[in-house]
Amino acid sequence: MxxxxxxxxxxxxxxxxxxxxxxxxxxxxxxxxxxxxxxxxxxxxxxxxxxxxxxxxxxxxxxxxxxxxxxxxxxxxxxxxxxxxxxxxxxxxxxxxxxxxxxxxxxxxxxxxxxxxxKFQVGFNRRFDHNFAAVRKAYDEGKIGEAHILKITSRDPEPPNPAYIKVSGGMFLDMTIHDFDMACFLTNSDVEEVYVQSAVLVDPAIGEQGDVDTAIITMKMANGALAVIDNSRRAAYGYDQRAELFGSKGMVATSNDTLSSAVISNAEGVTGEKPLFFFLERYMESFSEEMRQFVNACENGGQVPVGIHAGMQSVKIGLAAKKSVEEHRPVKISEL
Amino acid sequence: MxxxxxxxxxxxxxxxxxxxxxxxxxxxxxxxxxxxxxxxxxxxxxxxxxxxxxxxxxxxxxxxxxxxxxxxxxxxxxxxxxxxxxxxxxxxxxxxxxxxxxxxxxxxxxxxxxxxxxKFQVGFNRRFDHNFAAVRKAYDEGKIGEAHILKITSRDPEPPNPAYIKVSGGMFLDMTIHDFDMACFLTNSDVEEVYVQSAVLVDPAIGEQGDVDTAIITMKMANGALAVIDNSRRAAYGYDQRAELFGSKGMVATSNDTLSSAVISNAEGVTGEKPLFFFLERYMESFSEEMRQFVNACENGGQVPVGIHAGMQSVKIGLAAKKSVEEHRPVKISEL
Amino acid sequence: MxxxxxxxxxxxxxxxxxxxxxxxxxxxxxxxxxxxxxxxxxxxxxxxxxxxxxxxxxxxxxxxxxxxxxxxxxxxxxxxxxxxxxxxxxxxxxxxxxxxxxxxxxxxxxxxxxxxxxKFQVGFNRRFDHNFAAVRKAYDEGKIGEAHILKITSRDPEPPNPAYIKVSGGMFLDMTIHDFDMACFLTNSDVEEVYVQSAVLVDPAIGEQGDVDTAIITMKMANGALAVIDNSRRAAYGYDQRAELFGSKGMVATSNDTLSSAVISNAEGVTGEKPLFFFLERYMESFSEEMRQFVNACENGGQVPVGIHAGMQSVKIGLAAKKSVEEHRPVKISEL
Amino acid sequence: MxxxxxxxxxxxxxxxxxxxxxxxxxxxxxxxxxxxxxxxxxxxxxxxxxxxxxxxxxxxxxxxxxxxxxxxxxxxxxxxxxxxxxxxxxxxxxxxxxxxxxxxxxxxxxxxxxxxxxKFQVGFNRRFDHNFAAVRKAYDEGKIGEAHILKITSRDPEPPNPAYIKVSGGMFLDMTIHDFDMACFLTNSDVEEVYVQSAVLVDPAIGEQGDVDTAIITMKMANGALAVIDNSRRAAYGYDQRAELFGSKGMVATSNDTLSSAVISNAEGVTGEKPLFFFLERYMESFSEEMRQFVNACENGGQVPVGIHAGMQSVKIGLAAKKSVEEHRPVKISEL
The missing domain is CATH 3.40.50.720 (NAD(P)-binding Rossmann-like Domain)
Incomplete structure (x- = not known):
């Protein structure tokens, strides 16, 4: 115990x-x-x-x-x-x-x-999510061959309040950092280079704080794969969390979780439920699973699933992303 | 030519x-x-x-x-x-x-x-529909094993006008006859017995003509499979045409065709298009394919894909269905 | 507490x-x-x-x-x-x-x-399942209008062992009883009449015990709706638990739950996960929810969500189903 | 006529x-x-x-x-x-x-x-495809609000033979040019800037010709939206042609067309058909529709749906993409 x-x-x-x-x-x-x-x-x-x-x-x-x-x-x-x-x-x-x-x-x-x-574990809980874990599993089992293109869609349901923006370190270190870690996890590789195309489209107040709220981030992974993340601080339909990994033998893709599978067909169309809105609802089970694995590593002496290397990588990618916005050019992780 | x-x-x-x-x-x-x-x-x-x-x-x-x-x-x-x-x-x-x-x-x-x-062919065009043909193909290729349960959903977008009801021979000979033929086609078997549970739920004027507008029809197929058709004269969301064949090794199921695959996610939900509304739109390609196969049989001397046996079977099942409603009991085809 | x-x-x-x-x-x-x-x-x-x-x-x-x-x-x-x-x-x-x-x-x-x-509650846990509850909710909110046709698909992943068959009371009282309750719950109505078409297609040993393993059960509900349940004791792809309620304004339908939403596209096709295999996995959350509601009724004095009437109804329908098989005719609940 | x-x-x-x-x-x-x-x-x-x-x-x-x-x-x-x-x-x-x-x-x-x-029309047939036209229609009708992020996935089923690569003008002018036009069409905007991250992952022979076979292309649109195209010369599962437009009020997304909607559930999983493999099969109806609209413009004197501006834009974007690869930096269309 x-x-x-x-x-x-x-x-x-x-x-x-x-x-x-x-x-x-x-x-x-x-x-x-x-x-x-x-x-x-x-x-x-x-x-x-x-x-x-x-x-x-x-x-x-x-x-x-x-x-x-x-x-x-x-x-x-x-x-x-x-x-x-x-x-x-x-x-x-x-x-x-x-x-x-x-x-x-x-x-x-x-x-x-x-x-x-x-035993030192970093809290990247999304690695333990059932959908993202299934993507990595398919990749590890060779079902999609070598990784060529990774696409991550990560959109929040609502922007944080402007006061928080200031202390958050900006979108890349606050929100996208999860996606950076996910890019490394899903391709089982570090990142080599980052380029960001970004904009303020959701809320001008975010721009006034010197931050962005919409971005497309392209990455070159160390294993040769290309990766792209698209971010928005506000998706009208809720919390949008998807990944698609394309490789030499095929593709694995996930869709959003919903409260139920019920679909209503009527004169307006064929309508299913929106994605779960709140991150705690969406990722609750992943928080339990990361704890189970941490506790097991402590108890049985094995390796933790997310170590300090992941903690370092994700921040490096975030800082490279910020630099890419400032200098409007691709930035290598090795430049940092 | x-x-x-x-x-x-x-x-x-x-x-x-x-x-x-x-x-x-x-x-x-x-x-x-x-x-x-x-x-x-x-x-x-x-x-x-x-x-x-x-x-x-x-x-x-x-x-x-x-x-x-x-x-x-x-x-x-x-x-x-x-x-x-x-x-x-x-x-x-x-x-x-x-x-x-x-x-x-x-x-x-x-x-x-x-x-x-x-060469004598009967115009059961739905056998040539891409979706239903794919169900039969999966069955023929052994992908679902022996047939156990067939389910057909067949709902019209709008009821015919009451004047037509009178001359139509009733729902079973006018509308369900296609589904009866489909039951034989998809299980590759004749029907042995029919039981109908029916009601007038769409339009009382249909009931006044002595007909029904809603029905669940259970059938025992000659090859041992069970089959069920559900019919309505009015589906608010359009023309609903689906089949599901379940067997010892698995299941094959179809969904409705739509004008496009576009799905809109917004604050109201995640909404795709309604099924194609009109039977000519839905089945146009099947009308061409039945003609191609008829013409080929005429030209090259092979067998027609839908002969007089199918024409006879479907009417027998329709008459048995009418009798089942009248006598409120299961009716064997051999009784006719 | x-x-x-x-x-x-x-x-x-x-x-x-x-x-x-x-x-x-x-x-x-x-x-x-x-x-x-x-x-x-x-x-x-x-x-x-x-x-x-x-x-x-x-x-x-x-x-x-x-x-x-x-x-x-x-x-x-x-x-x-x-x-x-x-x-x-x-x-x-x-x-x-x-x-x-x-x-x-x-x-x-x-x-x-x-x-x-x-406070007396009967353990029909499926009423508390997220998918089935969403069907009833859509109906209660008027989204599909008046109920016309209910379809329930309920197929087990594996038949019970033959020894259990004998003491189980037969498929209708052991397995279908959940579906009978679901029919009443989803249409918010009692059952008036039952007709069963059944067969032994999964395992002859089940037939030797005097039971069936495959069935299509048609029901007339007290509120005028028609309902149909299809059962199999063995679905090769796992535990199949779906419902579809069709009414005057539209339809609400559910699909099976899976471990993840991951879909793999490769040279063989586009493949998603099978339904959850085991009933405890599939319905675990519903067991918690029925307990929460029972405890709340005990604590706060409100009504229990599933009372003795539901317990009585479901068994009556099961007995009527057995009688329908024996006498090969539709059986009214009032005959019992 | x-x-x-x-x-x-x-x-x-x-x-x-x-x-x-x-x-x-x-x-x-x-x-x-x-x-x-x-x-x-x-x-x-x-x-x-x-x-x-x-x-x-x-x-x-x-x-x-x-x-x-x-x-x-x-x-x-x-x-x-x-x-x-x-x-x-x-x-x-x-x-x-x-x-x-x-x-x-x-x-x-x-x-x-x-x-x-x-009347001068350029042959960008994909604008007339039912799926892509539905995306633009949803946007025009205001259903997704202002455009924020456009994502286009465009992957060929098989690479062209290396001899063709040489005369094709390279992937961007041969294959991606359709996607560049689609980006303009779906956002109803010109492109301002392009950045390409590309690689040779499908076939080294393509690299030997000085071309690439895998790319992620980021664009800034004149109306402020961000856009991203991902390309591969070989998708093991067939011809992958999808688009997703995300905006202030929601998102519209398409999936691939298939030969039928049949889905087989068995012990291996739940498997639907692969996307249509060949571009003529996939886009045949769009070729007819572009002709109908061209002929109508000739007959009735209205505007053609795709004029010389689109022809110029798409090539400019293609040339900017080539330059971005050569100089490894974002390139403005105005630089050309």
Missing amino acids: IRIGIIGAGRIGKVHLESITYHVKNAVVKAMADPFMNEETEKFIRGMGVEKIYQDYKKILEDPEIDAVLICSSTDTHASISIEAIEAGKNVFCEKPVDHALDKIKAVEDALAAHPEC | IRIGIIGAGRIGKVHLESITYHVKNAVVKAMADPFMNEETEKFIRGMGVEKIYQDYKKILEDPEIDAVLICSSTDTHASISIEAIEAGKNVFCEKPVDHALDKIKAVEDALAAHPEC | IRIGIIGAGRIGKVHLESITYHVKNAVVKAMADPFMNEETEKFIRGMGVEKIYQDYKKILEDPEIDAVLICSSTDTHASISIEAIEAGKNVFCEKPVDHALDKIKAVEDALAAHPEC | IRIGIIGAGRIGKVHLESITYHVKNAVVKAMADPFMNEETEKFIRGMGVEKIYQDYKKILEDPEIDAVLICSSTDTHASISIEAIEAGKNVFCEKPVDHALDKIKAVEDALAAHPEC
């Missing part, structure tokens, strides 16, 4: 608390910390059976009864707390992105190099 | 004229006859290059330059003109149904027995 | 234990009883946090700390334990069927009439 | 001959010319009722009985014959591309400016 401490009691921290409590058999959340812990949150956490509740996360790191910590605090603290946790001898699950600055991620890499026994 | 005379210049006669002219390479329509031939129709026919236009169909039967006749006159004349044509040495394509009375169909069978060289 | 005792620790008892523990927030399983309780089962139950484990179910009925009992024992005990539980003042969730004999179900009805405060 | 002369009796010339003969009511092909006219071709043409057959196309231009000419000769003659035909007072339908050199297309523009009465 792996004993877990969760650092950060915001939305994603609570999601992991519920996942572990209800869907991970060999783990239990023993402690949770948040500097802004309020009464309501504390009541909820206690109701889930968590014994130790703190404001100071260091209490978790000091606790010898804790085997693993989940770092769900604000992004700017991910790297430093990760290093502290690694040095405290804990296994670590760190939410994405590890940081926006490459040197800080490098510092985590160094800490891990010094503690090779530490 | 097969030289054809068409008897009857109504809607279906004109459909065949166009099909042969534009889509059948080794045939030409030389003559056309209709007792009510009017100026507009005559102009249309002549514009299609037909040289001989008559009111009296006997002129076609007497013409030694005519190899084959299409009987597209009113149902009550199908059998007698068929016999005359057979005896005149013509090959015959007869629209469905051959007749509503079994003894009249029997008389055609007798005439054919006396003229074994005659 | 509703305190629950589960009577019967077989497969379905364990399913409910897990559902309540992980997915029902306002309930807890306090006790579980099974005359054949073994060590392994006991360990599992205790691991889920159940405090009281018995062989004798009466201990649960006597326990004043228990608010509601789930009756998951063998079918022949459902009715008698239900009555005991009702008289002991417990709320009751009874697995389907309540019994195979109408007089025994009547006895439960009588007990309930004498204890109107008792 | 528009009297037509066809210049060039190769594959596409014969396609138009058949289309006009069978599917265009108000036109007739009177003459056909080809310098390499052979006996078999002549027999075929005469069998279709064409009276005048020449080797020298000038005989067609001189014929006062010819209202319109179709230029179906080799690409390098399109522009010069177009100019001769315009000056001879004929209406002109010119196959795509008008030329590979912008100055030659400019010369055609000049000739048209001097003969404003001339």
